[in-house]
Amino acid sequence: MRTAIAIEGTYMPMGHTATAEAGSGGLTATEHRLANGLRVVLSEDHLTPVAAVCLWYDVGSRHEVEGRTGLAHLFEHLMFQGSAQVKGNGHFELVQGAGGSLNGTTSFERTNYFETMPAHQLELALWLEADRMGSLLAALDDESMENQRDVVKNERRQRYDNVPYGTAFEKLTALAYPEGHPYHHTPIGSMADLDAATLEDARAFFRTYYAPGNAVLSVVGDIDPRQTLAWIEKYFGSIEAHDGKPEPRDGALPDVIGEQLREVVEEEVPARALMAAYRLPEDGTRAGDAADLALTVLGGGESSRLYNRLVRRDRTAVAAGFGLLRLAGAPSLGWLDVKASGDVEVPVIEAAIDEELARFAEEGPTAEEMERAQAQLEREWLDRLGTVAGRADELCRFAVLFGDPQLALTAVQRVLEVTPEEVQEVAKARLRPDNRAVLVYEPTPAADHAQDADAAQDADAAATDETEETAK
Amino acid sequence: MTELATMDFHPQPQAGEARPWAFPAPERGALDNGLTVLRCHRPGQQVVAVEVLLDAPLDAEPDGLDGVATIMARAFSEGTDKHSAEEFAAELERAGATLDAHADHPGVRLSLEVPASRLAKGLGLLADALRAPAFADSEVERLVGNRLDEIPHELANPSRRAAKELSKELFPATARVSRPRQGTEDTVRAVDAAAVRAFYDRHVRPATATAVVVGDLTGIDLDELLGETLGAWTGSPAKPRPVPPVTADDTGRVIIVDRPGAVQTQLLIGRIGPDRHDRVWPAQVLGTYCLGGTLTSRLDRVLREEKGYTYGVRSFGQVLRSAPDGSGAAMLAISGSVDTPNTGPALDDLFTVLRKLAAGGLTDAERDVAVQNLVGVAPLKYETAAAVASTLADQVEQHLPDDYQATLYQQLAATGTVEATAAVVNAFPVDRLVTVLVGDAAQIKEPVEALGIGQVTVVPAE
Numbered sequence: 046m047r048t049a050i051a052i053e054g055t056y057m058p059m060g061h062t063a064t065a066e067a068g069s070g071g072l073t074a075t076e077h078r079l080a081n082g083l084r085v086v087l088s089e090d091h092l093t094p095v096a097a098v099c100l101w102y103d104v105g106s107r108h109e110v111e112g113r114t115g116l117a118h119l120f121e122h123l124m125f126q127g128s129a130q131v132k133g134n135g136h137f138e139l140v141q142g143a144g145g146s147l148n149g150t151t152s153f154e155r156t157n158y159f160e161t162m163p164a165h166q167l168e169l170a171l172w173l174e175a176d177r178m179g180s181l182l183a184a185l186d187d188e189s190m191e192n193q194r195d196v197v198k199n200e201r202r203q204r205y206d207n208v209p210y211g212t213a214f215e216k217l218t219a220l221a222y223p224e225g226h227p228y229h230h231t232p233i234g235s236m237a238d239l240d241a242a243t244l245e246d247a248r249a250f251f252r253t254y255y256a257p258g259n260a261v262l263s264v265v266g267d268i269d270p271r272q273t274l275a276w277i278e279k280y281f282g283s284i285e286a287h288d289g290k291p292e293p294r295d296g297a298l299p300d301v302i303g304e305q306l307r308e309v310v311e312e313e314v315p316a317r318a319l320m321a322a323y324r325l326p327e328d329g330t331r332a333g334d335a336a337d338l339a340l341t342v343l344g345g346g347e348s349s350r351l352y353n354r355l356v357r358r359d360r361t362a363v364a365a366g367f368g369l370l371r372l373a374g375a376p377s378l379g380w381l382d383v384k385a386s387g388d389v390e391v392p393v394i395e396a397a398i399d400e401e402l403a404r405f406a407e408e409g410p411t412a413e414e415m416e417r418a419q420a421q422l423e424r425e426w427l428d429r430l431g432t433v434a435g436r437a438d439e440l441c442r443f444a445v446l447f448g449d450p451q452l453a454l455t456a457v458q459r460v461l462e463v464t465p466e467e468v469q470e471v472a473k474a475r476l477r478p479d480n481r482a483v484l485v486y487e488p489t490p491a492a493d494h495a496q497d498a499d500a501a502q503d504a505d506a507a508a509t510d511e512t513e514e515t516a517k
Numbered sequence: 518m519t520e521l522a523t524m525d526f527h528p529q530p531q532a533g534e535a536r537p538w539a540f541p542a543p544e545r546g547a548l549d550n551g552l553t554v555l556r557c558h559r560p561g562q563q564v565v566a567v568e569v570l571l572d573a574p575l576d577a578e579p580d581g582l583d584g585v586a587t588i589m590a591r592a593f594s595e596g597t598d599k600h601s602a603e604e605f606a607a608e609l610e611r612a613g614a615t616l617d618a619h620a621d622h623p624g625v626r627l628s629l630e631v632p633a634s635r636l637a638k639g640l641g642l643l644a645d646a647l648r649a650p651a652f653a654d655s656e657v658e659r660l661v662g663n664r665l666d667e668i669p670h671e672l673a674n675p676s677r678r679a680a681k682e683l684s685k686e687l688f689p690a691t692a693r694v695s696r697p698r699q700g701t702e703d704t705v706r707a708v709d710a711a712a713v714r715a716f717y718d719r720h721v722r723p724a725t726a727t728a729v730v731v732g733d734l735t736g737i738d739l740d741e742l743l744g745e746t747l748g749a750w751t752g753s754p755a756k757p758r759p760v761p762p763v764t765a766d767d768t769g770r771v772i773i774v775d776r777p778g779a780v781q782t783q784l785l786i787g788r789i790g791p792d793r794h795d796r797v798w799p800a801q802v803l804g805t806y807c808l809g810g811t812l813t814s815r816l817d818r819v820l821r822e823e824k825g826y827t828y829g830v831r832s833f834g835q836v837l838r839s840a841p842d843g844s845g846a847a848m849l850a851i852s853g854s855v856d857t858p859n860t861g862p863a864l865d866d867l868f869t870v871l872r873k874l875a876a877g878g879l880t881d882a883e884r885d886v887a888v889q890n891l892v893g894v895a896p897l898k899y900e901t902a903a904a905v906a907s908t909l910a911d912q913v914e915q916h917l918p919d920d921y922q923a924t925l926y927q928q929l930a931a932t933g934t935v936e937a938t939a940a941v942v943n944a945f946p947v948d949r950l951v952t953v954l955v956g957d958a959a960q961i962k963e964p965v966e967a968l969g970i971g972q973v974t975v976v977p978a979e
Contacts, residue, residue, distance in 0.1 A: 092561040093896055093900055133822075134818075161897045163893050163897070167533075179524035180526075194825070196822075199781070199855070202780045207675060207781045285523050315670045346610050347606040353603055356663070363663060384666075387662075416611055420610065420632075431900075
């Protein structure tokens with residue numbers, strides 16, 4: 046923390062206003078720390094009468110132990126089942142009834158909870174978050190546990206088991222991180238482990254990880270920082286500090302896998318697919334930003350090298366692209382996803398990809414490709430920071446994972462500083478066949494898929510906007 | 518058994534004083550070529566959103582060429598008189614821009630998002646695409662092949678498969694709304710560059726198009742920019758196309774789309790009802806929210822939070838097509854997925870919720886919370902330029918006045934419990950709902966038949 050200030054007893058404003066730095070778009074954030082260890086980040090923006098509250102707990106699926114995969118996410122659901130002063134679904138009822146929106150998500154490295162409120166309802170959101178941080182176990186019972194276990198199992202079915210290629214992410218992650226590695230399993234967990242989780246597991250999980258010192262609270266928007274800090278002190282200040290958190294298992298791995306890992310899945314899917322995960326530098330490093338740019342040049346959008354080659358020229362793929370799973374506590378993953386066109390065989394696609402990656406490693410990006418990739422990533426950052434909720438989440442992310450929320454405001458600047466040489470270097474070192482896990486889908490000859498389907502924004506209002514686990 | 522917490526408790530805080538907010542009012546004008554322009558300055562929104570609406574609805578597609586509007590929409594970004602397809606994509610990305618285009622029943626829509634600093638560049642590319650699209654044979658052929666490849670992916674997706682079946686069931690086969698928006702394998706295969714060009718020549722012109730521009734326009738001379746870009750687009754004048762009426766057969770019945778081995782059943786239960794031109798719309802929005810707008814609404818209260826049958830079930834109203842005379846319609850539906858063994862019990866509970874609602878009505882407390890949410894979230898919902906632009910474009914597309922959304926909030930706040938109850942009960946009458954289930958017929962058919970919610974028919978998924 047750059048300006049971690051302890052606040053004890055009676056409230057005293059000791060906010061430190063950082064000066065706006067180049068590339069931060071004039072945004073600033075101040076940092077504070079309560080006596081119980083809760084870190085607080087505030088950022089004012091009076092353009093719209095809204096305020097975002099975001100709370101990151103430094104716990105994710107990487108902290109889970111064998112036999113209890115999915116517990117962090119199941120627990121996240123339990124956080125919406127009431128606490129000492131909040132009955133049942135009160136969290137949802139009160140926030141939505143105040144004109145706010147809310148959710149929680151769980152990833153490998155963190156669990157976040159957030160409310161976006163009309164500015165005059167900010168205090169309610171703080172009161173609610175404090176109540177569950179301090180008193181969840183006063184309300185947690187078997188009934189919620191059993192109910193949410195069923196809800197989460199249905200979430201798993203809906204998002205993974207009942208859709209084509211739905212378990213690809215899980216399979217590829219398990220290949221890319223070795224057995225026993227904290228990132229070997231994904232946040233949704235297995236059905237068997239979800240069944241095995243007990244109420245006592247949930248309680249122990251709360252006592253271990255849901256401590257003020259293991260969290261960062263950010264509040265962004267149309268706020269009065271003095272008043273906001275006073276409310277935070279009032280509601281969170283008396284929550285007892287506790288520090289029983291074990292160090293997460295080490296996620297460090299060698300820079301490259303050293304061999305090509307491979308799994309062929311024969312399943313009822315609509316078309317052949319080639320997916321791969323490349324081991325890449327950790328998030329928060331300059332090499333990580335260079336890798337992001339490399340993946341953007343190679344597989345971001347519709348002017349990328351892979352799209353031009355596979356979809357436009359060879360016409361061997363319906364869709365082809367790269368994504369980046371950014372991780373701070375283990376190597377990140379460069380995520381390749383190609384769906385084959387018609388009867389095209391996977392080796393044809395794979396050979397073209399290898400050729401393009403090798404050429405890129407050899408030549409590096411052109412000046413124009415760098416310009417395009419940087420412009421794309423810049424717009425993505427403007428989008429992220431363009432809403433109070435997005436800004437609050439990024440401030441928490443940089444505070445929890447990298448110890449300094451101010452880094453969120455200058456992230457785009459760092460992306461723009463990366464050189465073509467650095468992009469080439471990371472491509473050469475990492476985007477190689479011996480540094481990837483490959484997943485190939487071969488459709489089972491169940492039926493001849495030749496009909497039509499409706500699309501556009503049909504009648505699918507599927508409820509993916511409530512408490513969800515996010516795996517990416 | 519629970520345990521006591523050690524912290525100081527405080528009473529639930531009261532709300533502070535609400536700060537004023539209103540849905541932004543756009544400024545309306547027109548360019549010399551007849552293009553209607555709506556603009557709206559949103560301070561702080563560095564990514565500008567531009568929406569262009571073309572009066573090229575799906576019902577204008579020639580017989581046997583369903584999908585030609587979709588291929589045309591996609592071909593807009595595949596080259597112009599200045600750039601090849603690859604160059605055009607590269608230039609867009611160089612401007613940090615994204616350009617999406619899609620065809621739906623009311624017309625074709627293009628959505629550009631670009632940082633304000635590069636708006637000139639982005640608008641220039643958008644104008645080129647509209648003014649002088651290349652529609653090269655090879656590119657159109659590629660888009661057709663690509664579209665054919667997408668079809669099996671959509672068929673394999675349970676929610677999309679359900680939507681397709683519901684449209685087919687509800688609407689007469691002769692109506693365009695009964696058929697997939699993006700065409701079938703047979704019709705898409707028949708599309709070529711000549712067909713795309715003919716559709717463009719006939720239906721795309723500035724005189725019947727509207728552009729909506731929203732974002733932080735500080736220091737931008739938008740008139741000059743528009744004059745140099747979209748202003749250079751020319752075309753003959755034309756009258757707006759008449760809107761065909763939408764009719765539907767909502768006789769209560771069940772269609773199971775068989776997916777042997779499916780671990781869940783996707784359900785989509787629907788019919789059609791009034792659109793935003795109808796005075797009942799605000800009450801329908803309110804009642805539909807109380808029924809299935811969120812996790813604490815009636816459906817999820819039982820199906821999710823009591824029974825754990827689902828990750829979530831939602832009810833909603835979505836405008837299909839509107840006409841200036843108010844003869845349009847909206848799809849009213851309930852959607853979600855439930856685990857296979859509990860499909861019968863879940864549907865039973867769902868229909869019981871509807872019957873109880875019809876018998877007992879909504880409570881004042883439910884109505885109050887719904888109003889507070891629907892009205893209160895507006896400033897959050899419309900924080901970004903893209904959200905504002907999209908709603909302004911919807912209003913134009915649905916022949917509504919520019920202040921429609923602003924007025925809707927006042928109407929919602931003035932809607933009472935009785936009106937909301939009547940609207941939602943009329944929207945979802947238990948004997949006039951078409952139920953589509955995508956799931957394992959061998960396991961769900963019998964329990965569903967036992968519910969008595971209509972005749973059950975099983976159709977193959979493929």
